[in-house]
Structure formats: C-alpha cells, structure tokens
Amino acid sequence: MTTKRLVDQITKKLKTERGKDIKSASNKDLYYVITSVVNDVVNGDWMVTQDKYKKKKQVYYLSMEFLVGRLLESNLLNSGILERANEALLKLGFQPQQVYEQEHDAGLGNGGLGRLAACFLDSLASLKYPGHGCGIRYRYGLFEQRIIHGHQIELPDYWLKEEYPWETRKIDQAVEIHFGGNVHMHEKNDGTLEFKYENTDKVMAVPYDIPIIGYRNNIVNSLRLWSAESTEIDTDHLTSQTDHYYHQLDHKHSIEQISGFLYPDDSHFEGKTLRIKQQYFLVSASIQHIIKEYKKNNRRSLKYLPDKVVIQINDTHPSLAIPELMRILMDQERYGWDEAWKITTSVMAYTNHTTLSEALEKWPKGMIKDLLPRIYMIIDEINERFCKGIWFDYPELRDKIPALAIIADDQVHMARLAIVGSFSINGVARIHTEILKKKEMKDFYYLFPKRFNNKTNGITHRRWLLQVNPNLAKLVTDVIGPKWIQRPNDLIGLLRYTKDSSFLEKIGQVKNENKRILADFIHDRTGITIDENSIYDIQIKRLHEYKRQLLNVFHILHLYNELKDNPSLDITPRTFIFGAKAAPSYHLAKEVIKLINQVASIVNNDKDIRGKLKVVFLENYNVSLAEKLIPAADISEQISTASKEASGTGNMKMMMNGALTVGTLDGANIEIRDFVGNNNIFIFGLNADQVLDYYQNGGYIARDIYNTDDRVKRILDQLNEGAFGSQEIEYKDIYYNILYHNDPYFVLKDFDPYLEIHELVEQAYRDKNAWNAMSVTNIAHSGKFSSDRTIQEYASEIWKLKKY
Structure with missing residues (x-):
C-alpha cells in the first residue's frame, strides 16, 4: 500500500465512517480511521489463517x-505499513504519535x-x-x-x-x-x-x-x-x-x-x-x-x-x-x-x-x-x-x-x-x-x-526495540543489516562494534536524544526539570516489598544526607525515576509510594544540593509509560531479594535498549550476567542460597546493622522521627517492619553492598566511551531474551507444534 493510497483511504473513511473532512477531523477521528484501515488489511488474512489452522x-x-x-502502532508495524502511515498522517497535517496516543491502554x-x-x-x-x-x-x-x-x-x-x-x-x-x-x-x-x-x-x-x-x-x-x-x-x-x-x-x-x-x-x-x-x-x-x-x-x-x-x-x-x-x-x-x-x-x-x-x-x-x-x-x-x-x-x-x-x-x-x-x-x-x-x-x-x-x-523485540526505540533500531540495522528483526540472535553481531569509537558515539547520541525526549515528557507531566546529562536511574515494576523499592529509596536518602553534609561532594548528577502501582489493600506498599513522593518533594526543592539529585514518581504506570521510559534508561534497577523474583522481563527490555543492570543474582538477572559477563553488569548482595539459608536457619538480625552502621541508623531514625513526613507516625510501619519484624526482605543486609555497587556505577559512567561499549554488549546479547526464543522452546519441547 503506497502512501498516496493510504492518504486516499483515510480521506474516504473520514467521510464515510466519521462524517468529517480532513479540516474538521480530530486526532481521535484519525485514530479510528487508521484502525479501520488496518482491520481492512488484516481481516482477510485472519480468515485465511483460521481456515488453514483447522487441521x-x-x-x-x-x-x-x-x-x-x-x-495501533504495533499492528501498523507488524502489517508492514507503519512507515507509510506516518508519512500519510504528516501529509494530512497530523503528528503520528499524537494520533497513536488516542488509544487507551x-x-x-x-x-x-x-x-x-x-x-x-x-x-x-x-x-x-x-x-x-x-x-x-x-x-x-x-x-x-x-x-x-x-x-x-x-x-x-x-x-x-x-x-x-x-x-x-x-x-x-x-x-x-x-x-x-x-x-x-x-x-x-x-x-x-x-x-x-x-x-x-x-x-x-x-x-x-x-x-x-x-x-x-x-x-x-x-x-x-x-x-x-x-x-x-x-x-x-x-x-x-x-x-x-x-x-x-x-x-x-x-x-x-x-x-x-x-x-x-x-x-x-x-x-x-x-x-x-x-x-x-x-x-x-x-x-x-x-x-x-x-x-x-x-x-x-x-x-x-x-x-x-x-x-x-x-x-x-x-x-x-x-x-x-x-x-x-x-x-x-x-x-x-x-x-x-x-x-x-x-x-x-x-x-x-x-x-x-x-x-x-x-x-x-x-x-x-x-x-x-x-x-x-x-x-x-x-x-x-x-x-x-x-x-x-x-x-x-x-x-x-x-x-x-x-x-x-x-x-x-x-x-x-x-x-x-x-x-x-x-x-x-x-x-x-x-x-x-x-x-x-x-x-x-x-x-x-x-x-x-x-x-x-522473553520479550518481543519488535515492540520493545523496533517500535519503541526506532533510532536505535535504525542504527543497529545500519551496521548489521535487517535480519535481526526476524532473527534476534543476529544482534550478537554488534559485539564487533564495541571498540568502534564512531559507532559508540552514535549509540550515545541516540541515548541522549531519548533522555531529552523523556525530560520534556516529565516536565510536561510533573513540572519537574531534570538534568539531561544526569544518570537516569529507573525502577519500574509492581510495588512489592520483595522488589525492594525501599532499598532504592534508602540509597537516595543516603546520597541526600551526604550532600547535605557536604554540598561540594563530587558526584555525577542522578535522576531517580519510579513507576509503580501498589495493590489497594497493601498498606506497606502504599506507604513506600508515599515515602518516595515525600522524598521527591524534599530533594527536588532543596537548593543546598545544587540539583545533583532529582526524584520522580510517575503516576499510573502502564505499558505506554514503559515505552517512554525504557529507551531513556541508563540504569535498570533489578534489586529484588534473591530467590523471590521468578524471572523479570523489565530487565530484558532495558538491556535491549542499552541500559545497564544493577541487580541481585535473582531471576533472569543470572542469565543476563552469564551472557554479558561480570564486567557489563552490576551485581551485588546476597544470593539465593544465602537468603534461603537465613530463612531456614536464622542468623540474621537487622537491629545489629542498625546499631553498627551509622548511615542506616540515620535514615531509620529520620523516618521514625518524622523528618520525611508531616506527622511523626507517618512511616512508623516501615520503621517497625525493618527493626521489629527483622527486615524480612534483607534491605539492611544488602544496603552496604548496594551503595558499593553504585559507587562502581558512578565511576563507570564517567568514561562515556567505556559505558557505551558496555551498553552495546548488553544490546548484542539481548536477542537471546527475545520471546521468539522462548516460544520456540515451548513449541518444540512442550507443545509439539509445527509452524504453518
């Protein structure tokens, strides 16, 4: 289907299906019309496919x-008409993304x-x-x-x-x-x-x-x-x-x-x-x-x-x-x-x-x-x-x-x-x-x-790279050809370019542009201005104790305390971005959300720290929001208590877009580490055997860490004394869960190793060429985490299916 034909179809359907001409049409009208075009394209194939499957x-x-x-956008992509749809919309005076965003998740x-x-x-x-x-x-x-x-x-x-x-x-x-x-x-x-x-x-x-x-x-x-x-x-x-x-x-x-x-x-x-x-x-x-x-x-x-x-x-x-x-x-x-x-x-x-x-x-x-x-x-x-x-x-x-x-x-x-x-x-x-x-x-x-x-x-690389990060996808195609789109393992060919300074510079430029776009989005959504040159440290997932958003917050509080003590401290500016929903009846998880937002309010408005830290909580986390965040991530926070996360797929989406993982040896982090190597991932903390041994045999006492680590004591005391809340009782439940329920997800136990690994992140980020090489290494190995590979394994080893 040519761009001209697409323009003609859109114009015709606007009249016949929406009763409008192009001058009176809204973005919503265009969304419904484009969807109708796609349905016309695929309905015949749908009937044929179902007929062929009968036996x-x-x-x-x-x-x-x-x-x-x-x-809409993924269906246009898979149908092979996304590029022409974008051209047609622009010719008609519409911005494609504004049309696609009319669709509700x-x-x-x-x-x-x-x-x-x-x-x-x-x-x-x-x-x-x-x-x-x-x-x-x-x-x-x-x-x-x-x-x-x-x-x-x-x-x-x-x-x-x-x-x-x-x-x-x-x-x-x-x-x-x-x-x-x-x-x-x-x-x-x-x-x-x-x-x-x-x-x-x-x-x-x-x-x-x-x-x-x-x-x-x-x-x-x-x-x-x-x-x-x-x-x-x-x-x-x-x-x-x-x-x-x-x-x-x-x-x-x-x-x-x-x-x-x-x-x-x-x-x-x-x-x-x-x-x-x-x-x-x-x-x-x-x-x-x-x-x-x-x-x-x-x-x-x-x-x-x-x-x-x-x-x-x-x-x-x-x-x-x-x-x-x-x-x-x-x-x-x-x-x-x-x-x-x-x-x-x-x-x-x-x-x-x-x-x-x-x-x-x-x-x-x-x-x-x-x-x-x-x-x-x-x-x-x-x-x-x-x-x-x-x-x-x-x-x-x-x-x-x-x-x-x-x-x-x-x-x-x-x-x-x-x-x-x-x-x-x-x-x-x-x-x-x-x-x-x-x-x-x-x-x-x-x-x-x-x-x-x-x-x-696994994850579909078509949506989570080709669709959400088109500039990176184009750069990849320019150097290794387009076959990776249907054979994601071909991404491994990028390893040849980990020492190519010209290519690494282009990788950095794509990431910077994605960061700029996200900064504009965050400013429009929240009014918060973030430093585009800061490290974008992103944790997006369901809010649950075992996923340990609390450990991330404690790190932020530690950095904030350090900067309050010494505003001249030489640290690379950091932007911490969260997206998460807590179950409506999950009181402690909702308290963590309140804490993140309270910390954001304090940190973002404290002129003493000279803008070196920003904290952003983006409400109503969903797929569409993830599509905006993931291409811009520098750091992928995958910090669940070891043995608790079955796999994770956010870790795969972020590595596919060039983010580096800070994580525990949990879920698929282990397999990511095995592929990219210890030098291209930031692993810290207890492993699964150690966690399970503590659960079975005891031996961990959270209060001992509170009594011996002044950084931990300071943070918990600040929570207990109301330093981050309007009332003294605001975060008592978090405080008591850590000290009186013996920190069931080992936040304090992993606190010091977490700070240490973030020091390594800080040092690595300062060498942009080396950082981009690590990023490329992660992208290169991400093809192994395509859902195409997972489905091939299900189909051959469990389902015994044959391809049509």
Whole structure:
C-alpha cells in the first residue's frame, strides 16, 4: 500500500465512517480511521489463517491477564505499513504519535504476567505457530492511579468507555456457564454414573476476538476475550411483579460483575467468591470453545484430543481447567474416569510464576463446593486418587501427604491441582526452576521428575526495540543489516562494534536524544526539570516489598544526607525515576509510594544540593509509560531479594535498549550476567542460597546493622522521627517492619553492598566511551531474551507444534 493510497483511504473513511473532512477531523477521528484501515488489511488474512489452522495442532494460552497496551502502532508495524502511515498522517497535517496516543491502554492486565502473555501472542503469530490467547474482557482494568499529596488514590480504569475498534463480538459462539445449584447422581442400567444439574445460576459467556498480527507474514492469530452477560430480563407482568423485576436487575448486575473488574479485592467473602467465579468462567467458556472447535474440524473421537490441542495454564488462576475438562469428558461425552484423566493430563501444561508461598492460590473448599458442586466432586476424586497413589506407591512420602494433597486444611490448593493434572510444569528462569525442584516443589519433583522443565521468559523485540526505540533500531540495522528483526540472535553481531569509537558515539547520541525526549515528557507531566546529562536511574515494576523499592529509596536518602553534609561532594548528577502501582489493600506498599513522593518533594526543592539529585514518581504506570521510559534508561534497577523474583522481563527490555543492570543474582538477572559477563553488569548482595539459608536457619538480625552502621541508623531514625513526613507516625510501619519484624526482605543486609555497587556505577559512567561499549554488549546479547526464543522452546519441547 503506497502512501498516496493510504492518504486516499483515510480521506474516504473520514467521510464515510466519521462524517468529517480532513479540516474538521480530530486526532481521535484519525485514530479510528487508521484502525479501520488496518482491520481492512488484516481481516482477510485472519480468515485465511483460521481456515488453514483447522487441521493443525493448536495451543490455547489461558491467562487471567493479557497486558497488550496500545495496539495501533504495533499492528501498523507488524502489517508492514507503519512507515507509510506516518508519512500519510504528516501529509494530512497530523503528528503520528499524537494520533497513536488516542488509544487507551487495554485494561486487561496488571504487570509482568500479563505483559509476558502479550509478548508470547506476538511471537506465536510472528513465528507462524497456531496459537491463541483466552482471557476475560474486563470492563475495568486494575485501577487508574493518581498521586494526591503523595498518596496513591485508586480511580476506576474504565478503558471501554469508548469503542474499542480491535474487537469483534461473536454472539453466535456464546456458551453457557453454570454456577451453584444441585448435582444428582444416578446409576444407569449399564452401571455407569450419570450426573444431572438442577437450579444452577446460568451465565452467558460472549466472545470478543482481537486479531494478533504476525510480523509481515500474513498470519493473524486470535486473542479471545469472554464477557459475562445474562439472559434477557423477563419483562412479562412487570406491574404485578415489580419486586421480581428489581431482583432480576440485581441478578443481571451480579452476573456482569464476573467480567467487570480485573482482580477484585479478595480480602472478604464476596471478593473471594467473585474471583473463583471469574476463574471458572474463563476456563469453562474456553474449554467449551476448544471442544466445539475440535469436533467441528476433526472426525476422530476426543480420545485423540491431545494430538490436536494443548492448553497452557498461565499461573494457577486457570487451574480449574483440569476438572472442567474432566467434567465435560465424563458428563457430556460419556468417557470413564481413567480415559478422561489420560486425555486431560495429556492436554494440560502449567507455568509456575512464583516462589512466594502467599502467591500460590488456595480457596476455601466450602466456597468451591457451593459455587461449583460438580467441579468440587471431581477435584475431591482427583485428590483421593492422588493421595492413595502416594500411600501405596511411595510409602516414604506418606507423612508428607498433607503437604501434597490438593485438598488440605479445608483449602483447595490450586498449584497442587495444576501440578497433578498437567504433563508439563515449567519455571520461567533457570534459578526459579531449580528452586521449585529443590525446595518449593521438591516432593512433587520427586514424584514427577520428567514433568519439570525451564522456559526462561522473553520479550518481543519488535515492540520493545523496533517500535519503541526506532533510532536505535535504525542504527543497529545500519551496521548489521535487517535480519535481526526476524532473527534476534543476529544482534550478537554488534559485539564487533564495541571498540568502534564512531559507532559508540552514535549509540550515545541516540541515548541522549531519548533522555531529552523523556525530560520534556516529565516536565510536561510533573513540572519537574531534570538534568539531561544526569544518570537516569529507573525502577519500574509492581510495588512489592520483595522488589525492594525501599532499598532504592534508602540509597537516595543516603546520597541526600551526604550532600547535605557536604554540598561540594563530587558526584555525577542522578535522576531517580519510579513507576509503580501498589495493590489497594497493601498498606506497606502504599506507604513506600508515599515515602518516595515525600522524598521527591524534599530533594527536588532543596537548593543546598545544587540539583545533583532529582526524584520522580510517575503516576499510573502502564505499558505506554514503559515505552517512554525504557529507551531513556541508563540504569535498570533489578534489586529484588534473591530467590523471590521468578524471572523479570523489565530487565530484558532495558538491556535491549542499552541500559545497564544493577541487580541481585535473582531471576533472569543470572542469565543476563552469564551472557554479558561480570564486567557489563552490576551485581551485588546476597544470593539465593544465602537468603534461603537465613530463612531456614536464622542468623540474621537487622537491629545489629542498625546499631553498627551509622548511615542506616540515620535514615531509620529520620523516618521514625518524622523528618520525611508531616506527622511523626507517618512511616512508623516501615520503621517497625525493618527493626521489629527483622527486615524480612534483607534491605539492611544488602544496603552496604548496594551503595558499593553504585559507587562502581558512578565511576563507570564517567568514561562515556567505556559505558557505551558496555551498553552495546548488553544490546548484542539481548536477542537471546527475545520471546521468539522462548516460544520456540515451548513449541518444540512442550507443545509439539509445527509452524504453518
């Protein structure tokens, strides 16, 4: 499609679809028109792709999150018309970025889990693998974060308040989901059991499909999102049955709540109930769809389902897929238990994303029993058979049955269900998988050693380099050619240029331009003026104690105290940039956000330190904000407590854009270190074995560090005495958590090594040529962390998929 033709199409669609000419059109109008052009381009390919997949083995990726961000620019890129779209918009008098920014980030995810799922979908389509996402069409995202007087305030993220032009409603493919009611068991004449359901609460699951466009290959896969809807309200006899009518309205509202909010608060009974409903709603709708598609496209019985279908359970949230498939196979398709179990355990694969015990889901068994009586019966039977198997076949594990049982302590343990019912269990970084095998899931690994495997996470380099950092991408292409776009491992060719002073200077110029752009953005957004020549030290991720934003803040406070004592101190100016959301009920995390903002207010306005430090907290962190921050980062803060971060993907995105990692030996940091070498990364602090040893055997006393390190004492005393708050009690909880709960994430233990590594950062940054060489080394090795590599491994080693 030529630029001229694109201009003609835009002009025509403005008239026919928006009723406007180019002079009266807004950026929003142009956004919808360009989207319509893209849909016209890809719809034919979408139909052809789905038709060609009918006889292929396909993967269905079940996830509660798909953090796709904005899609227009990436869809233009993958369709091969981004450059011409930019030219067309400029010819028409519009700035492309202003048009693309009219799109609201889709509120379909929270953090790394959802962004990983989005990267995987991109790679599946770009590598021509038959694979689709299955999720929930939430009307409201997690929340829209506002910072008011330093405090996080949560506002509704109603991302669907305007038309979402990428989705197609498929009402003809809606399915029915049943909750509650009664289950009656009957023995048939042939001795088999039959289960009948009565008085169930029926919910309609309506699919909305979003195209997932492969990179310049005419492949279009699908992301199917399910929306919960009720059957029509009975409008008969309204005058005589007004109460009944309002009861129906309430009931309709409760049904629609199932797809109303991403992660409803589960600290109370109603929230827990809603979360279980969401999870079952997702898996029941998806599996019904999968079975229908299989039957439509294959004449063979469902006994051969594993030849054509694999279901990847992304984290524990979709674990109910296992008993749901069993229910359909036994109750509707009339398979016996053994055959149904063989099919199910040959189809299901599970990805574990955490070593945090509190993040391994478990639900009250009474709640599952009431909401999903037949599903509970199946889980109970799976548990009975599993525990009996251990008792008879593994007598050495008999005393561990309570710690392995799917139902234990009146709770249904979802991770255990996922492990028992899957043929593959994978971790998401080498160290994470080893911790699962040797510690967190040691006994399950003993039972099922062949099921455990590692698939280190990855990111799509098309979005996170080619799209978000076009100047760097062009520079890379100029020296190694364009093949890296489809073969990201070819980035390794950049190693030839780590001593090329001309190339290194150009790398520095690209980074400086990105920093300038970010400085302008920050000034427009916050009014804060930052030094473009300062070190941009960036930590962007979910706010959680184990991610240790607090350690970063303590470093800032240390530097501030040093400068207050000696304003002439010779340090390179630093700009510390944070982006993070805290869960609404996570009090301590919200206190850290308040502290960051209070420190920013004090540091940024203190003339004594001569502008050598600036602190910026950017509210409402999301994919679009990450796309602005990552290309400008000098330092990538990956400082989680060792053993706690399963993998991380922000570390990969930043290294791909030339930032240098300051990090612990945790998650994928270890593999980054192994590739780039110790001289091109800044590693500090406790390792995973040391952390786990402290947890198991004790020996760490935070108060000892407080009493012996005057820098630590000064900072904690300042918090305790109200130096950074309007009230003395403001940060008492942080103070007491460190000293009276013995610093559970080892902030004080790693404080001194963290300061030391930042001294090395300071010295390295002063030699710009050497710094740029380190940056290039990181970019060169980043191809190994492309999600294309991850998906190739899933496809060949777990899913057994063939490319189209």
